[in-house]
Amino acid sequence: MRILLVEDDAEVGRFVKKGLQEAGHTVEHAANGRDGLFMAAGESFDLLVLDRMLPGGVDGVRLVETLRGQGNHTPVLFLSALGGVDERVKGLKAGGDDYLVKPFAFAELLARVEALGRRPAVDAPATRLKVADLELDLLSRTVTRAGRKIDIQPREFRLLEHLMRHAGQVVTRTMLLEKVWDYHFDPQTNVIDVHVSRLRQKLDKGQEKPLIHTVRNAGYMIRAEP
């Protein structure tokens, strides 16, 4: 992916740029809002990673509003030290697609960047999702593995659907909490882990190849290859 990073802190900028490049992305870095807006409007990017507070008279929110005003719908991920709920809502209202509060784990940023950049088309006509011998039917809401029907609860179905829509990508615990349960809160303990391991037991019982993999220090991923 071609990513524009607009971040005024040199150290954070260098860290994020290096990490994204190592993950195989092309990264352009702008150190202030004016340059960032200039580049975002003039060139084509797959994703913008924006700091909310930027020098140069154009902050992150203004930048996104300007771009959206010009009909530019490149996905935007905000990085911000402003963690208040109002700030988050402001960022998303301005046209941001995701919001990550500093300090953050790079794995979390990378997972969100990849989820945003490869977002499936909104009205995907797909009615079936398939990973290896696991099939998920969105119409009949049934799950089968190797032709055998698996008894699954509604929430587990949504959890599996989310993982399968992002097959091959890391999905973090907070992303699951936000997307599958639709809450923004601190669960204190790893409640998500319990749900994933329960789902995993149902899917992998009696199977040689596990499909749901735990990615150390990051989250979960569903993929065919071990």
Add this chain to the structure above:
Amino acid sequence: MPHRRQQHPGPLWRLLSSAGFRFATLFAALFLAAGLGFAGVLWWGTAGTLERQTDSAIRADAQALAERWREAGTDAVIEAIGERLALDADGQALYLLLDPRGQRLAGNLVSLPPGAGEGPAESWHHLTLEHEDEAPGEARLYLLELPGGATLAVGREVSEKQRLRALLTEGLAWAAGAALLFAVLGAWLMRRALERRLTPAVATAALIAGGDLSPRVPLSAHDDEFDRLGASMNTMLDRIAHLMDGVRGVSDAIAHDLRTPIARARNGLEEALLSEDEDPAALRGAIERGIADLDNVTRVFQAVLRIAEVEAGARRAAFAPLDLALLLADAAELYGASAEARGQTLHTGWTAPLNLTGDRDLLLQVVANLLDNAVKFTPPGGNITLSAARDHDQLIIRVADEGPGLTLADRERVGERFFRADQARTTPGSGLGLSLVRAVVQLHGGVLWFENGDGPPDFPGLVVLFRLPAAAAPAV
């Protein structure tokens, strides 16, 4: 101090600028005004009565003389006037009899006052008497025209009136002087009394301004305005001291709860840096532990900020109507799995809908924190109950566990930031969960309280209850 206009006020200035002096002066002025009013009424009352009495005496005398004239003629009147003047020892009586041509026939007056005798047959006059050896006096004179054209004037000198006036004036002057004296004395006494009653409060305030929060205003036995002022000052000081304790507690707790993981991270990283063996796995492990410690610091930090945000009421912006039953179901589903993993059973009970207006993320956080605690403190195999009910215009939510419960003393403190009951120190947690619960419940206009469960006395279990105002029930 730049605000102070006068640095070294003299004693006179102090007296004049004292509130006591101003009160006393005000009261003295009021007394003086009342006294003057009273004297005025007295003056008009006495002088008026005197005048009326004089007038009726004069009129009766004149009528008697006119009668005499009608019966016995001019000479008899002249004789009667002579007799009366001879009998008048005080020299107050005035008489004058003029014949129709204006010639004086009898009496002690030299002539009629100017302008008299041209009016009607009867008329009243004021005149000033010129005495030969005394000060001039005032007199009332009654003029009566007799049928033959002669004129009779009868009058009385009214010097009593003047004497009375002088007496009253003198009395008033004395009274005013005394009032002034009393005012100054009263001002001084009042200022002293005020100062004596206010000195303790002023001294306490000065001590507190100096940094010592412990002194309180001593109260007298009077239970008067000053004591009420002192008592409310003391209440305010107690509240401030409590808040200061809270702030101090938080900073102590931050010092402990954040310093410890920071120190651990730092030590671990330093040890890895200095260690002789260059085992990459050990180094990696040390770095991962360091990051985990820092993440924990961030979590605690965010929780503290979140509580502050909630307590400031800033999150009311996210309030919306919602059905708590759905939210409880989500929470039960999320944490039911954790309970199950520990061999516990989560029981639920409520009747939908439970409508209210609130912040769904925060309310889920509340239920999540309570369920997380319940799962943490209930032994494996135990039961946890999450239930809710509508009670008139309130919703009561109840989370019961089979853990060790809380002592009464701990229940008082459990909502304080970073407070952890002794038996909880070994379990993971920050001591912030219930602070956030309490803050969120208060933000929603609710109340949080704790009860003991039904277990044995030494392990009773804890029941956490909170009450939230419900939205109006939808029309059926």
